[in-house]
Amino acid sequence: MPAPSAPASTPGLDALTPEDAAAEIALPFFTDVYPGYDRMSRLEAVAFFGIGHVAEHLGEAQLVKGLMGLQGALL
Secondary structure, three states, rough: OOOOOOOOOOOOOOOOOOOHHHHHOOHHHHHHOOOOEEEHHHHHHHHHHHHHHHHOOOOOOOOHHOOOOOOOOOO
């Protein structure tokens, strides 16, 4: 039986041209939650979701840790 082939790789952020990274995208679902953030560049959106999303979950985990009587940051 032949070995399975490696999956095709998906281009990462380094594949974006400066023009593609700076291209503005619409985020209409943000209008009510984050006023003023209904449009941003692709790169800003990646940073916002990548960093912001992780930070929100770390805050939730730290809250649960505190409710359990434990101390100290997760990182």
